[in-house]
Each structure stands twice: as C-alpha cells, then as structure tokens.
Amino acid sequence: MQQDLQLNGKGARTQESYLRAVRKFAEFFGNSPDSATEDDLRRYLLYVKNEQAWDFSTLNVAHCELKFFFLRTCPRDWPTLKKLKVKMELKLPTVLSIDETQVLLRVIEKPAMKCFFTVVYALGLRLQEALQLQVSDIDSARTMVHVHRGKECRDRLVPLPNSTLLLLRRFYATIGTGPTLGGLTSTWTAAGTETTGPSSTSGALKSTFFSSEVFICYNLLGTDRSNGQSR
Numbered sequence: 218m219q220q221d222l223q224l225n226g227k228g229a230r231t232q233e234s235y236l237r238a239v240r241k242f243a244e245f246f247g248n249s250p251d252s253a254t255e256d257d258l259r260r261y262l263l264y265v266k267n268e269q270a271w272d273f274s275t276l277n278v279a280h281c282e283l284k285f286f287f288l289r290t291c292p293r294d295w296p297t298l299k300k301l302k303v304k305m306e307l308k309l310p311t312v313l314s315i316d317e318t319q320v321l322l323r324v325i326e327k328p329a330m331k332c333f334f335t336v337v338y339a340l341g342l343r344l345q346e347a348l349q350l351q352v353s354d355i356d357s358a359r360t361m362v363h364v365h366r367g368k369e370c371r372d373r374l375v376p377l378p379n380s381t382l383l384l385l386r387r388f389y390a391t392i393g394t395g396p397t398l399g400g401l402t403s404t405w406t407a408a409g410t411e412t413t414g415p416s417s418t419s420g421a422l423k424s425t426f427f428s429s430e431v432f433i434c435y436n437l438l439g440t441d442r443s444n445g446q447s448r
Contacts, residue, residue, distance in 0.1 A: 218290040225289070228370065230345075238282035250286065255295040258283065262301070277303040332388040339381040343367065352389070357382055 218239065222232045243250045245261050265271045265279065280301045287293045313321070318338060325331040337347045346364050354363040360377045367373055 218286055221289045222285075225285075234278070235282045235285060238279050239286050242283060251291045255293070255297050258287070258295070259297055262297075273303050273306050277305065328388065328391070332384055335384060336381060339378055340364075340375050342375075355382075355385065 219232055219236060222235055227235065239250050242253070242258075242261050245264065246253050246257050262280070262283075266276060271279070280303060284298055284301060287295065287298055322331060322335055322338065325334060333347060336342065336350070337344060340347075340362055342350075342364065346367055349365065350362070351365075354365065355377065356363065357377075360379065360382060361374050362377050364373050364375055
C-alpha cells in the first residue's frame, strides 16, 4: 500500500495517516485487511460512526483512506465503497484576536519557544514549515521568507515583519552558527536555557501550549469568550 501511495504522489505524513487507518481496521477485524469481506468493512464503519462517535471530518478521512486501500491496493468491487458519504458540518473556527494572541505569546517563558511561536504566528506558518525553516530561507534585504514544501509540496514567499526579523536575529545570536532555525538538527534552542528544541509538530505543541501558564491563560480567554467578553 505504501508503494501505491508513493506512486499516487502522497506525502510522507499522508502516507502515515493512510497506513494508520488500515492498521486500525485490521485491529478491529482481527486479521489481515486484504482478507476482509464487505460485511467486515460495513461493520467497522458503523462501529466508528455509531459506537466510537467519530466526528464528521475524522469519518471522512477514514472513508477516503479505506477506499484507497480497497480500490487501489486490494481492488474490490463492493457497492459499499460507492455508497460511502459523510455529510460535512460547516463550522466557523475560533479565531483569537491580536490582543489575545499576544497574551498567549507573552506568557511563554522559554526564549526558544517564544521565538518559535512568534514566528509561526507572524508569518502564518504551519508548524512543520516552521520546524524546517533555514537561515538561508530568510531574505532580510527584501524582508521575505521562502517557505519550502508547504501544503501539497508547494513553495511560497511570505512577508517578514521587521519586528520578527529583529527577534530572529537576537535568537540566532544566542545559538551561534548553523544553517537551521528549526528541525531535528539543532534547533529552536537558546544557549544556556535548553538542550533540545521542538523536533516535531507534537513536540512543539506539548512543550509550549500544554505548559501550565499557556494552558491556564488560554482557558481564561475561553471563559471570557463564553461570557460574551474579550480581553
């Protein structure tokens, strides 16, 4: 299946997601997924929908991933595959105001984490894009940043605010030389304060957002919003 995903042009993270979905089905089925029957697939889909109560977006992703397996890797001419459909809910996302975001950034104590998430916010980067940011990607003369291999493997240029450029320069001065500002090789670390930075998306979130200060602050903002107020 992984080879089929590669031939289909799926990225590494998408491949992981598809393979994980088939593993979950195999665990439920208790056997190799290529030996499953149409009834096994129906029972699993009804199980995750009715008993596990997966939300619409998760169900839709699972449907697409299992359909890929049973249409491309182990082709099956099953009516169930043609009937799969999830009615999507259109919900407005919760968007923090500029002031609320600044409150969250101010309570981050570790210099590396403060710099990291400030850059994510100021440049509008996805976490994985920020983790892979290179010094050579920063064009200080034009105040632009070259983002490599974003969504759908597309590169793009994003404006770099002067305040963020100064923050990056101060941070880079504390970590010495090296080409990488994010990622596995060195990273988002401040000399004398940390020995490792966020080497993955989950690591970045766990090390910062779920710190007690940020978590409490975020919940306070949420409480204000529920009362119709905003800080």
